[in-house]
Amino acid sequence: MASVVAILDLKGKSLIQRRYRDDVPDGAIWRFVPILLELEDEGKMETPCFTKDGVNFMFIRHSNLYLLALSPKNVNCAEVLLYLHRLVQVFVDYFGHLEEESIRDNFVIIYELLDEMMDFGLPQVTETKMLQGYITQESHKLESMQLARPATDVTNAVSWRAQGIKYRKNECFLDVVESVNLLANADGTIVRSEVLGAVKVKCYLTGMPELRLGLNDKIMFDASGRTARGKAIEMEDVKFHQCVRLAKFESERTISFIPPDGDFELMSYRISTPVNPLVWAEAFVEQRSGRVEFLVKVKAQFKKRSVANNVEIHVPVPDDADSPKFRAGAGKVQYLPAQSSFVWRIKQLAGGADHMMRAHFGLPSVRTEEDIAAKRAPISCRFEIPYFTISGMQVRYLKVMEKSGYQALPWVRYITQNGDDYTLRTVTDNGGAPLASI
Incomplete structure (x- = not known):
């Protein structure tokens, strides 16, 4: 009070x-x-x-x-x-x-x-x-x-949903969105990684329906003595929307709820299982008097049947770099002087594919290689992979029940994307060798 x-x-x-x-x-x-x-x-x-x-x-x-x-x-x-x-x-x-x-x-x-x-x-x-x-x-x-x-x-016990809602077409859209936070060293060692997931719902259903959602939850299979057909996952830090009946979830591991109308986040979770980088990028740097050159490689380290959309590779450059010149095997490159970096954008990156690009900058000020190496920041990546979850999360069923008995159309979509902190410490000196020989 x-x-x-x-x-x-x-x-x-x-x-x-x-x-x-x-x-x-x-x-x-x-x-x-x-x-x-x-x-x-x-x-x-x-x-x-x-x-x-x-x-x-x-x-x-x-x-x-x-x-x-x-x-x-x-x-x-x-x-x-x-x-x-x-x-x-x-x-x-x-x-x-x-x-x-x-x-x-x-x-x-x-x-x-x-x-x-x-x-x-x-x-x-x-x-x-x-x-x-x-x-x-x-x-x-x-x-x-x-x-x-x-x-x-x-x-009303269901204060988050009004009475008398009606739709001509009853549909329920469910998105399983997983974000990957990762930090990797140049040798490929994973310093830390985590998967943050969220189940988002768009509900356009008539009346006061009750929905039941089943996931490939490891604890549920262990408690019931059943064997999962595929991979079972163990979720941590699970947080539900207030519409979920928590008592039923604790006893039966069944997610049962009367949904709010429209968009809402049904639940969020975290998975601490170590993961490998889905998009790997590395940059080789060669500095000479008055200029610096970059050779950037990117590789999609996920299954070939999947495609990453809107891939962005942000590579840091010296603060006073100017006169940029780029040559990319795929996508487009843009210099961002306000962020002291350039971004390589690839609209679609197929699984298993790899590409290269080269960048050339002028350096008006004189500095040593040690100074540049000391200020070198990691590469950050952005991407979105539809129809794919890195943790293996799957929706086993989504049932819609309403007293009038109408038929509803449930739709399920999976998305994996970069998190707020997906960085790769892979900007390295070329050891004096010319980039053309790599």
């Missing part, structure tokens, strides 16, 4: 606040930033929760704002912090950006959202799609019937 929810600037000035209970002193909000400064002076780490003079302070920081919740009771801090994060997401969905200016320009709608998302200090509706049904940007045009709708939505 939160007695007060407030949004403050970095100086501690309250931009907007909503008081749900009268058990917190009026001056508690103004003391928030001074208390943070006191904790910092004492050398204590800043934590999202602390207690002072019988008042519990729970906050998160977003951009140049503090979102603060106060309560004198022993509340569930994790629940309150989760509510504050959901509050940020709803504001971003409504206003595009959550900044001090957007708070000042939309305070009327913010008060309406605060009233609907929390009642007497208890979180209520936190789904943007539900809130947009009766709180619009032009809030002064709301009618009394629209204002009466939250009562049924809040009391």
